[in-house]
Amino acid sequence: MKRSSSHRALLYGRSAAMGCIALLLLVAGVVSSWDSAQHIVLAKxxxxxxxxxxxxxxxxxxxxxxxxxxxxxxxxxxxxxxxxxxxxxxxxxxxxxxxxxxxxTGLPGFLHAWTPLGGALLLAALIIGGGLRLTRIAWSTGIAGAALLVATFIAL
The missing domain is CATH 2.40.50 (OB fold (Dihydrolipoamide Acetyltransferase, E2P))
Incomplete structure (x- = not known):
């Protein structure tokens, strides 16, 4: 079945919107984490x-x-x-x-500072997998976020 150009435009628009939402989540996670992490990473x-x-x-x-x-x-x-x-x-x-x-400071402080990024990675994984249908990237993103949160829980 041949798709109309309006249907393709709708699919591209949906993909662009989902990509923007996933990117917004990741940027918000980094910005939120960096507020505390900068003092640990740049501690000199x-x-x-x-x-x-x-x-x-x-x-x-x-x-x-x-x-x-x-x-x-x-x-x-x-x-x-x-x-x-x-x-x-x-x-x-x-x-x-x-x-x-x-x-x-130290490993527990470093991991705790990056906890918002771990949550953002988990949320972005849902958008990437469900909205963008990029399952491998979604699994990788979700596993990275979960690993960060579990490591933080163990370290603290």
Whole structure:
């Protein structure tokens, strides 16, 4: 059966829309992850040390910062609350420049920072497989996202 040009245009339009949605998801995942990951990936010249959690609120946990290098000790810094942060816990951190906000470093911190990208990869895999009908690429994308999320869960 021969398809009309309007039917082909509709198929191309659907593919373009699905491709834009998948790309938007991936870009949003990278941008969201980069907000924290930049301080871990580009940590040279930043203040490194250890944070001891003394208390947690609804969104953030606080505690003192003990510097590892020539940085300044701080009596109170904050970090994003996650399931891996408990009162009394100590972990390596890097201070965001110009603030008293710290980001966890090391492999657990690195993986935790990229968690939004893992979720975006999983969501994009559904769009790529279902909307674009590119099953191999969808499986690869989904497996990469799931591997990142599982690695983060194990590391934390």
């Amino acid at each position: 010249g930043r203040e490194h040390g250890t944070m001891t959690v003394t208390g947690c609120g609804a969104d953030v946990c606080t505690g003192p910062f003990a510097p590892a290098d020539g940085a300044t000790a701080r009596s109170r810094v904050t970090t994003e609350k996650s399931v891996a942060v408990r009162k009394g816990g100590r972990f390596p951190v890097v201070v965001k420049p110009g603030t008293d906000v710290v980001v966890r």
